[in-house]
Amino acid sequence: MTKLHVFDMDGTLLRGSATIEICRHIGHLAAARAIEDGWARGEIDDIEFWDRCMPLWCDLTDADIDRAFHAGEWIEGVAEVLADIAARGEYSAVITQSPQFFVDRMLHWGATTVHGAAVELGGKPGPEWLLSVEDKVRITKSLIDRYGLTTADCVAYGDSTSDVGIFQYLPYTVAVNGNPAIRDLAVASYEGWDLREAYAIGRALLSGRRPAREVKESSVCSGRS
Structure with missing residues (x-):
């Protein structure tokens, strides 16, 4: 039977976030950091987050993205x-709260499916734009059903509170530079900057070489989701 690897993007695959990367490119890095910091402190909600981003992106083009x-x-x-x-005939999914138009680019790197916030440039932010913690679990369940798998055939990789739901749902999980809450939930933790090493841990979990819910530290550690 094949396997499913579920990845968060911001803070897991990206060191920062899609919002930071876009605004860095178009010259609004300070403004983007202020928005991200306000959201992290709970001063603005998810809809206001996008409401503040939209004016910064008013002239954004596909080439910019x-x-x-x-x-x-x-x-x-x-x-x-x-x-x-992909070469092993397995599946990968990237599920992120960042814009769909950004995460779509990961399909060219071989991701099987990608799922992001339904942000529309020039549009008015609303609840329909958001991808929640619960949505990450819902999407994962739908992929498990689509591919004829069980939760024991899946491993998730994440770093923060947006991954809590999926880390509670799946038996095999790897915290990648995770915050304390996600490390406590994870089966294994990786600290470093090479996904190949975190992926090796995930493969070991799927093969049964590490016991679920017991391993907290990786033996191959190096140095808004």
């Missing part, structure tokens, strides 16, 4: 890991 994506501060080995999963 492409350049921001490819110049992004990705951890090492993302494309290689996605390609390896």
Whole structure:
């Protein structure tokens, strides 16, 4: 039976966030950081987050998004890991609260499916734009059903509170540079900047070489989701 690897993006595959990468490219980095910080402190909600981003992106083009994506501060080995999963006949899903128009670019790196917030440039933010913690679980359940898998055939990789639901749902989970809450939930933790090493931990969990809900530290550690 094949496997499903579920990845968060911001803070997991990207060192920062899609919002930061886009605004860095178009010259609004300070404004983007202020928005991200306000959201992290709970001073603005998810809809206001997008309401503040939209004016910064009023002239954003597909070429801008492409350049921001490819110049992004990705951890090492993302494309290689996605390609390896595909070569094995397995599935990968990237599920993120960042814009769908950004995460779509990961399909070119070999991701099987990508799922992001339904942000529309020039549109008015509303609840329909949001991708919640519960949505991450819902999407994962739908993929498990689509591929004829069980939860024991899946492993999730994440770093923050947006991943709590899926880490509670799946038996195999890897915290990648995770915050304390997600490390406490994770079966295994990886600290470093090479996805290939975190992926090796995930493969070990799926193969049964590490016991679920017991391993907290990786033996191969190096140095808004």
